[in-house]
Amino acid sequence: MKKNKIFIACDTSSISKVNEIIKKTQNSKIKIGYKFGLEFLNSKNGRNFISKLKNKIIFIDLKLNDIPNTMSSTLKSLKDLRINYLTVHISSGLKALKEVKKVCGKIKIVGVTTLTSLDNEDLKSIGHQRSLKDIVKLQAKLASKAKLDAIVCSPHEVKEVKKIFKKEIITPGIRLLGDLIGDQKRIMTPKEAFQNGATSLVIGRSLTKGNVKKNIQKLIRELK
Numbered sequence: 535m536k537k538n539k540i541f542i543a544c545d546t547s548s549i550s551k552v553n554e555i556i557k558k559t560q561n562s563k564i565k566i567g568y569k570f571g572l573e574f575l576n577s578k579n580g581r582n583f584i585s586k587l588k589n590k591i592i593f594i595d596l597k598l599n600d601i602p603n604t605m606s607s608t609l610k611s612l613k614d615l616r617i618n619y620l621t622v623h624i625s626s627g628l629k630a631l632k633e634v635k636k637v638c639g640k641i642k643i644v645g646v647t648t649l650t651s652l653d654n655e656d657l658k659s660i661g662h663q664r665s666l667k668d669i670v671k672l673q674a675k676l677a678s679k680a681k682l683d684a685i686v687c688s689p690h691e692v693k694e695v696k697k698i699f700k701k702e703i704i705t706p707g708i709r710l711l712g713d714l715i716g717d718q719k720r721i722m723t724p725k726e727a728f729q730n731g732a733t734s735l736v737i738g739r740s741l742t743k744g745n746v747k748k749n750i751q752k753l754i755r756e757l758k
């Protein structure tokens with residue numbers, strides 16, 4: 535089971551909560567990485583905390599979406615952190631993606647396709663004419679062209695994305711059996727997502743809400 539990699543979304547502004555998540559998710563059965571997004575990185579002490587983390591797989595989820603120069607400069611300003619993965623929106627365009635790849639060094643650049651909180655109707659309301667699946671396929675092509683290291687998509691699109699993008703495929707929108715869906719729209723259980731071909735998963739609230747240790751044990755049982 536160790537080959538299953540799980541990135542735990544540390545969506546909080548509390549250092550003690552992150553410490554609790556890290557402490558309670560140490561185990562020998564699954565490979566764990568820690569994902570820090572806008573909430574933690576923008577909190578008063580969040581960035582400093584990450585700069586001191588040692589021997590952890592660190593996933594920085596900034597979902598950069600800006601002009602090429604700002605994207606590559608932002609990446610350079612993150613270089614003091616020991617980052618393993620960094621997210622950028624594929625919709626920032628081929629040039630921006632290529633610029634980021636030029637300066638990323640050992641950091642794996644993860645292209646985010648269409649957010650798992652959106653569905654076809656949402657896309658229509660922001661002016662997209664094509665279906666969600668078609669847009670994600672185009673995004674996968676761009677990610678491939680820009681030689682990104684990984685891609686984020688919903689578990690529902692993994693099969694299609696896999697045909698186009700041949701590296702790591704990371705899926706959020708994951709819920710343990712019986713958990714609340716919340717604001718997500720295109721979700722699956724961890725087992726289903728791996729069966730569909732995801733190489734790693736992002737899981738937040740299903741693991742971090744309530745008893746973290748029990749949640750991890752539930753995840754391990756579900757993956758058997």
Ligand code: C5P
Nearest residue numbers: 543571648649650706707736737738739
């Ligand atoms: O709590 P939950 O498991 O829904 O959290 C999912 C995490 O994955 C959040 O941190 C969210 O920002 C992130 N994410 C996502 N959909 C994407 C990309 C990232 O939900 N397309």
